[in-house]
Amino acid sequence: MTISRRPAGGRSAGGTRLTRGAIAVSAAALALGGVAAPASAAPSADALIAEVYGGGGNSGATLTNDFIELANHGGAPVALDGYSVQYLPASASASSKWQVTPLAGSVAPKGRYLVAEGKGNGGTVALPTPDATGSIAMSATAGTVALVSDSAPLTCKTAADCAADSRVKDLVGFGDAVVREGTPAAAPSNTTSVARAATLADTDNNSTDFAVGDPTPTNTKGETTGTQPGDPGVPAKIHDIQGITRISPFKDKQVEDVTGIVTAVRSFGSARGFWMTDPHPDSDPRTSEGLFVFTGSTTPAVAVGDAVTAQGKVKEYYPDAPATSNYQSLTELTSAQWTVDSQGNPLPAPTVLTPDQVPDVLAPNAGGNIESLPLEPSKYALDFWESHESEIVQVSDARVVGPSNKYGELYVTTKPQQNPTPRGGTVYLGYDKINTGVLKVQSIIPSSQQVAPKVNTGDVLTGVTSGPVEYSNFGGYTLFASKLGAAKDNKLQKETTRKQRPGELSVATYNVENLAPSDSDTKYAQLAHGIVDNLATPDIVTLEEIQDNSGATDDGTVDADATLKKFTDAIVAAGGPRYQWRQIDPVNDEDGGQPGGNIRVGFLFNPSRVSFVDRPGGSPTSSVGVVSDHGKAHLTQSPGRVDPGNEAWEDSRKPLAGEFVFRGRTVFVLANHFNSKGGDQPTHGRYQPPTRSSEVQRQKQATVLQGFVAQLLNADPRANVVVAGDLNDYQFSPALAKLTSGGLLKDLISTLPPAERYSYVYEGQSQVLDHILASAAPRGVDYDVVHVNAEFADQASDHDPQVVRFRPSAGNPFEDWANDVLDQLDRVLHRTA
CATH class of the missing domain: 2.60.40.1260 (Lamin Tail domain)
Structure with a gap:
């Protein structure tokens, strides 16, 4: 897991909204008949x-x-x-x-x-x-x-x-x-x-x-702040309330005679209420005709098809403090009263989403807050959705591009031809290439009436999925489905990679998502089978997010031997070899991640295939160095941390360098887990383009790491160097540009076709966070991202592992040529080509 991009704190900070936890608890309560x-x-x-x-x-x-x-x-x-x-x-x-x-x-x-x-x-x-x-x-x-x-x-x-x-x-x-x-x-x-x-x-x-x-202090005289009780407010139509920008011209004002047809009701959780749409729209495409009436934890006494006349206060709901929020707001009616004028009315026609309807450009390049800008729904995707805020939208036979999760969320695309992956997703290929067809779907049907579907990437919601659309800080604009299409299983299979040949060294990387001894045997078994079956028992594995023996309990424990023993035991139980491990315990609470977890990077290696060169001196605060001996590079500590005192690694994982020997050839592997994207402004927020503040630290980290690789290659230009791990950034990011600068390293994800460049799925966008980079010395490089997690509802981790197979350089051209010939003969004799 990347502790990132979903800011800390709940969704109740700026007003009540249906939190993920509230959805799950409410659904469970409905199913179980209440909770003691x-x-x-x-x-x-x-x-x-x-x-x-x-x-x-x-x-x-x-x-x-x-x-x-x-x-x-x-x-x-x-x-x-x-x-x-x-x-x-x-x-x-x-x-x-x-x-x-x-x-x-x-x-x-x-x-x-x-x-x-x-x-x-x-x-x-x-x-x-x-x-x-x-x-x-x-x-x-x-x-x-x-x-x-x-x-x-x-x-x-x-x-x-x-x-x-x-x-x-x-x-x-x-x-x-x-x-x-x-x-x-x-x-x-x-x-x-x-x-x-x-x-x-x-x-x-x-x-x-x-x-x-909202706070509503009221004394014994009935006095309160702002609008006094009984003040009916200003008559307004829904399109008047919504206006032509993101902020209502009636913000914080009392309105009355607001009329519409109830189109959907949310009857559970802490953000209950109903959506209403005016059946008599104006002629301005910028103004939405829909409005959410918020009733808190009270189920509103209305039914779909009711014609209502409402009054209340117009509010702009933010999921956190409005003054500092990075997110967009939802225009809603609060402290509302209403009368039902008639029942069983026909519903206003939904907006039917076609592949060409949502613009390809996400938002105006405003250089700041876009809230005051007049909407341009024909030019910008975020403006399109805002112009339909709280209206009913409909999509048919929608392909799933982000699997369902424990909160009942999933992602579909309204643009099936927009950057599709071979496995049914939609790939993110640049800061200016957000896939605007991606739409989050979350059911508002009580679990007693319909269980949310469990779907993988590439599955399809057949038939019609429809409901009101509104902004969510988790995932952007969301279709809250009051009608949910049936899930069609397209049988997505977890990938397996080929076994390395006898003369090939295989190095894999795997973020195992906060692995701790308290995790279930099922998770350990899934991860272990991923190592043995899907990754074909790699010779070396760099692991990210190994937690200490007490997991997230913040009790001063930093040792992780129990975590690693349970994992290596599970690999043996899955039919794999008895891996050994090397790692360095961090200073307590200094490496970031889940508080108390003390996550770190480490190595697993198969001692029957590869040897680890142990050199003493490695500690959480000491720096590994490079020495040259007869033209060959060696580490001064193995394992050793790369410049752990550098400010670049503050509250973040420190890279781990290890020296290995395979068939007499030395290979240096650097395990990494760069700082998270926490603190970045969201791509769908009110600031466009968003500020990616976390990139600054990752660029510093890339600079330090690239400098260490340069030391190795200065000591031995033909050194076999592999840099692997969760770098928490894209192949087109400044951090990766720094790592690959000067041609010392090649980012192997760039060798794949563009549609296959992903190892993670976030908010329906298939993207790259994990990388393997290699120096020029390895020969016969064969690289593979093995998709076993990110596209699936059933995940052992939220990251996909990846692996590189290669023949390490022996250090001189003639010996490398001779070994290449022998390797090719070996492949023919063993029929493994």
């Missing part, structure tokens, strides 16, 4: 916590203060004299104490009660007059708030202990809070809160009862 929650107190019959916001005054916040809002879903007033609200950090230590704000007064039936808390340095909008005031500085993303029947600080530090305390009238834990009811509510942010639905349902499961959304 941990122990909790009895639900409150009257006063309870309605909303919690901890981002007041923080970066990007509008409100200046944190707040806690109470509500009363009982039929009589509740006196709060002597009560308190209390706050505990999400991961309370032994010294953590509950912070207390005393309350006074009462909360009326169906009324609200506002408690102002800590004030930050930012924000521009004050809370409405609070009913009580405290000074607690709450976390914006994680913590626990309790409504307590007295003002003495609580002492409980676990969910069970707090549930057993009779003083706790209600409690909500959010983010990764240890103390919570059931499972914690999703994590809010500096700009969002967690709040109960308008029904004030209290199931004592915080993740069910609370959803992330």
Whole structure:
């Protein structure tokens, strides 16, 4: 796995949206009839916590203060004299104490009660007059708030202990809070809160009862920030709301008399709601006639075909903080009310996607934010999709170009002739060659009605797949399918490569995706059979993402012998040889990757075919050097790390150099795992062209590595050098240009036909992250990417391995010629040609 390109954090930071986890959990809950929650107190019959916001005054916040809002879903007033609200950090230590704000007064039936808390340095909008005031500085993303029947600080530090305390009238834990009811509510942010639905349902499961959304502080007088309750707003049609740019001209304004036909409903997860389309469009192709009405964790009481008239506030939803987001927004109607005017109406005709409909150019080259630019849907693919935001689109007999995953997502192409691979994908061949026909598909059909298909690249969704389209930070524009075509299995097979001939050395590279002893025997067996059967038992394997013996547990462990022993045992069980390994344990938490995992690169080798030259001195901080002895190059340490103290390797894996001997010929192998693409702006985001900030470090890494290769070849111009691993970059990237500069190395992926240049599938684009490069000395070079993972729903890793077979140079032309003749005779005699 490349810990990259999908930024850290959930999709709830800028408002509530159906997170991947929420989809999976909700689907499972529907299938299993619910999920048992941990122990909790009895639900409150009257006063309870309605909303919690901890981002007041923080970066990007509008409100200046944190707040806690109470509500009363009982039929009589509740006196709060002597009560308190209390706050505990999400991961309370032994010294953590509950912070207390005393309350006074009462909360009326169906009324609200506002408690102002800590004030930050930012924000521009004050809370409405609070009913009580405290000074607690709450976390914006994680913590626990309790409504307590007295003002003495609580002492409980676990969910069970707090549930057993009779003083706790209600409690909500959010983010990764240890103390919570059931499972914690999703994590809010500096700009969002967690709040109960308008029904004030209290199931004592915080993740069910609370959803992330815009903060709406309301006091006992009904005063709130922004639009006052009951303000109906401005009459508007959907195309008026959508406008001709990405940002609605009605952003943050109240609108009314919004009419349309309900075209689809999302009835599970934390981003429930419905899509509506105006059956009377305007004549402007830039304005969408569709709109999403967001209802949070409440299933809307509408059905497809209902004609509705709605009112609410127009919001631009971002998956993270709007001020700093790299993503596009979704125009939606929030805090909505509606009436159903009639039922069973015919639906507006969908936009039928043909191969020529989506433009080939992704976006305007704006040199920055494209949100304010008028849409040009006939010129740019991103503008085309935005002009159809929340409308129903339809594709027929769509070829799958990215396999289904555990989140129920898959990718199809609307342009089947756009850069197809021989195996059914669509290949990415340049920064300006994004395949604009790629479209993510995700079902909104409850799992009780239809199980999401399990499909591989090259399969087909036969018949019609249709549903509303909207932007997702994971994958760009997404068709949320309310009708899903049947999956046709086109029988894609996992590849196998040929066995190396007796005179050939085979070197493979394989990213085994955070391999740890805690991984299942099934994963180990799949990887092992990949080595033995699909890669034909290579002589040397460079491994990436080997984790330490405790896996992702951050306990100071750095040894990985248990991981490697379990893997080599699995290879033997799969019918392979007893591989030996060489690697160097990193300094704890200094090599990046999954926190606590201490991923590193290493070597496996088959001792019956190749010898490893062990030279002492290698350590996580010492640098391997090169010496020349009678015109032959040697390493000063083997294995040894390449310049590990260089800033290029900060928080990243350090290359590992190893010296091997095959049939008396020395071969140098350099195992690598460059820094990830995390932090890059997405290709489908609001900044065009996107900034690829992570490239800077990879160019530095390539410079260091190329310099070390130069040392080897200066010591021996005929040295056999193989550079292999997950370089986290494309064959056309600056990092690869640096590695191949001066002609010292050749990137072997470039020897394949363009349509076959891929080892990874990301957001439906088949692309290159893994590489094998070789110096000029190896002869008879035969290179192969072996497709066993990336195109398949069933993956042992998200990367495909690759292998090179060659005859190492012996160091002088006559001996190389003689060995070539002997090798060819050997091939004839063994009938292996």
